Amino acid sequence: MSHDHPHEPVTTAGEPPAAARVRALADLLVEKGVLGREDIRRRVDWLVSRTPADGARLVARAWMDPSFKERALDDARLAALELGLEPGESPQVIALENTDDVHHLVVCTLCSCYPKALLGPPPDWYKSLPYRSRAVADPRGVLREFGVELDEDVEVRVVDSTADVRYIVIPRRPHGTESFDEDALAALVTRDSMVGVAEPVPPG
Amino acid sequence: MTFAAGDDVVVSSRAHSGHHRTPGYLKGRKGTVLRVHERFRNPETRAYGGDGLPKERLYLVGFALSGGDQVLADIFEHWLEKAA
Numbered sequence: 001m002s003h004d005h006p007h008e009p010v011t012t013a014g015e016p017p018a019a020a021r022v023r024a025l026a027d028l029l030v031e032k033g034v035l036g037r038e039d040i041r042r043r044v045d046w047l048v049s050r051t052p053a054d055g056a057r058l059v060a061r062a063w064m065d066p067s068f069k070e071r072a073l074d075d076a077r078l079a080a081l082e083l084g085l086e087p088g089e090s091p092q093v094i095a096l097e098n099t100d101d102v103h104h105l106v107v108c109t110l111c112s113c114y115p116k117a118l119l120g121p122p123p124d125w126y127k128s129l130p131y132r133s134r135a136v137a138d139p140r141g142v143l144r145e146f147g148v149e150l151d152e153d154v155e156v157r158v159v160d161s162t163a164d165v166r167y168i169v170i171p172r173r174p175h176g177t178e179s180f181d182e183d184a185l186a187a188l189v190t191r192d193s194m195v196g197v198a199e200p201v202p203p204g
Numbered sequence: 205m206t207f208a209a210g211d212d213v214v215v216s217s218r219a220h221s222g223h224h225r226t227p228g229y230l231k232g233r234k235g236t237v238l239r240v241h242e243r244f245r246n247p248e249t250r251a252y253g254g255d256g257l258p259k260e261r262l263y264l265v266g267f268a269l270s271g272g273d274q275v276l277a278d279i280f281e282h283w284l285e286k287a288a
Contacts (some may be wrong), residue, residue, distance in 0.1 A: 041228050044241040092242065128276050136229065136275050163262050163278040164244040 005031060026112045047121055055083045055118035055168055057190035060182045062095065073097060076168055080118060088117025090166045095200055096159060097170045098196065103150055105143065105158045105196035106167045107135035113161035115168045126195065136160060146197040159196075169196040176203050205270035207263060211237045212287035215265075215279060223251035226283045230267060230275075234287055238276060246280070 027034045058080055062069035072079035072095040077164065079095070080087040087093055093115055096104040108114065109132045114122040125131050134142050139158045143150060159167050171193040178184060180203065192198035207213060217232035225247050240263055245256025261281040266274045 091244065109229070110225060139269070139273060140271075152271070156269070157266075158269075158273070158275045160227065160275060161275040162227055163240060163247070163280065165262070165264075165278055 047116060050088075050116055050118070050120040052189075052191035052194060053117045053186070054080070055115070055191070055194045056186040057083055057085065057182075058095070058118060058168070059170050059189045059194065060185035062097075062170050063177075063185055064182055069095075069097065069170065076115075076118075084170065086117055088115070088166075090115065090117065090164065092165045093118070093168065094165055095168050095170050096157075096196075098172050100154070100172070101145075102155050102157060103148075103196065104167075104169050105135060105139055105156060106161060107132055107158060108161040108171060109133065109136055110160075110162055113166060115166040118168055119194055123191070143197065146192070148198060169194050171196070171198075171200050174200050174202050206261065206281065207237045207240070207284060207286075209237050209239060213237055213263075213265060213284045214287050216283050216285055220248075222248060224248050224283075226279060227277065230277055230279070233267050235265040235267040237263050238266045246279075265282065 026035075026040055030037055058072060058076065060074050061083060062079075068079060068082070071082070074094075076093040076095040077087040080093065083111055092126075096106075107126075111151070112122050114126060116122070131142065136158050139156045141149060142172075143156070161167055171189065173185070174188060177188065180188075188200040188203060190198055190201060191192040193200045212234065213236070214234050215226065215230045215232060220226070240261070243259035243261045246258070246260050247256065250256035262278050263281065263284065264276055265279050265284070267274050269275055
């Protein structure tokens with residue numbers, strides 16, 4: 001489509017095609033007054049400032065405090081606020097508890113919905129077509145590739161974030177951590193364990 | 205039609221040409237309501253600049269996989285039917 005406004009060339013050598021598309025889209029949104037450059041900068045700054053450390057704090061507290069865990073399973077947004085964490089704009093966040101009997105795994109088959117406020121930007125594999133399609137078709141095979149081998153009698157629940165609710169996994173607390181304080185526990189909680197594709201780091 | 209946890213439901217298999225958040229692999233599948241969420245703005249009109257009102261009820265529905273495993277997905281009420 002032809003247009004008459006000036007802008008930078010839309011491709012740059014070595015740049016992925018998606019970057020040119022994003023820039024073209026941003027130019028249009030700004031030109032049409034939907035967003036300002038400052039809004040975009042602020043959102044990107046916010047996103048890259050988020051890290052899995054916040055989610056790890058929530059998990060560590062849930063391991064230490066059963067009543068807090070119950071509140072997180074009901075409404076992890078309120079639970080995060082209780083810890084002074086920023087739960088982001090998602091209207092609802094729910095924690096899912098992995099136990100000896102049930103293992104949760106989170107995916108977004110439609111796009112890349114993810115609890116960004118608590119985990120930071122999603123990893124590339126989370127957004128990839130193979131993960132998104134195979135997680136719901138062969139979850140045990142996917143888990144095996146991530147190094148998680150589950151017993152037959154453990155029920156796998158793949159949670160497809162198809163709408164407004166975001167899900168974060170509370171992994172199983174590792175054995176041998178009974179004397180750990182909250183900071184020491186949080187250090188064991190990895191991003192992948194809160195998506196459900198890994199166990200926490202073993203202690204020691 | 206509203207549903208409660210434990211209700212058996214079927215995901216409508218109707219075609220929908222615009223944006224919607226009902227995954228194709230679940231259309232026509234039978235499942236069980238596990239959790240009743242709040243009502244949320246309808247993504248089918250929000251996607252086109254609309255306000256998404258009236259809000260639609262969202263449900264967490266469990267679908268059986270082989271070997272006793274499950275897929276859980278959030279499905280809007282207007283995509284669910286009572287299971288026969």
